[in-house]
Amino acid sequence: MQAVRRAVAVALFGLAACARAAQPNRDPSEPFTELYARLHPSVVLITMQIPADDPKRKGKWDDAFGSGAIVESGAWGSRILTDAHVVADARNLRAKVGDAGKPVPLRVTAVSNDDDDLALLDIPTPNLPPIALGTMDDVVPGRSVGVLGYPIPDAFEDEHLRAVVSLYTGRIASVRNGTMEIDVPIIPGESGGPVFDGRSGEVIGLAESRFDDERAIGFATPVDVIARFLAAHPHR
Helix, strand or coil: CHHHHHHHHHHHHHHHHHHHHHCCCCCCCHHHHHHHHHHHHHEEEEEEEEECCCHHHCCCEEEEEEEEEEEEEECCEEEEEECHHHHCCCEEEEEEECCCCCCEECEEEEECCCCCCCEEEEECCCCCCCCCECCHHHCCCCCEEEEEECCCHHHHHHCCCCCCCEEEEEEEEEEECCEEEECCCCCCCCCCCEEEECCCCCEEEEEEEECCCCCCCEEEEEHHHHHHHHHHCCCC
C-alpha cells in the first residue's frame, strides 16, 4: 500500500512539474498590455488646422494634431478633455475615436486659464467608454505610469503605417508647482493624452509638454487640477 501511495505521489508531483513548465514566464510589463486594451477606446485623435508659424507664410494654415480622452458620455454625445494649447487658434477641428473611426466635428466648450492648460470639447458621438480618474494619493515620485496618445500621426500616415494609439511607459520623477514631471518624453501629437497609474489604470494626469533642450523629460497636468476643472464645467 505504501508503495502505491509513493507511486501516486510521484505521479502527481510529475504532473504539477509539467504544468509549471507549460506555463509561460509572466512578463512584468503584462499589466500595461491589459491597461492599454482597457483605455485604448477612450483615447481620441484630434485633427485641426492652425496658423502657420513661418512669417513668410502669413495667412496660411498648417495641419496639426493632438490627443484627448473621453471623460463623460451618454445618449447626448461625449466630452473630451485635452490641453488648451492643442486647440488654441485652431479651425476645422475634428475628433476620431478609435483607430479606425471616422472624424467627426467637435466644439470647444470650456478652456482653463493659461497655467492649467485644459480644454473641454464636445462631439455628437454617444455612449463612449470614459476614463476613470485617480487621486493625488497616486501621484508620487517612483510610481509607474503609462502615456497613451497619437505621436506624430502625419509622419506615420506618410509611411503608410496608420495612425494608432501608442503606449509609452515610465515613472513619475517629481511633482512640483502644479505639474507632474515624468521620465517619458511627450512627443508632438501626444499632448492631451491620458497619463495613467501603471497599477490601477486610473488616469492621474494629462500629457502636456516637454523641454525643447532636454526632450527625455515630460510634463503632465496632475489629476487634482483636472478634477477641479471638470467640477467647474459640468455637463448641462
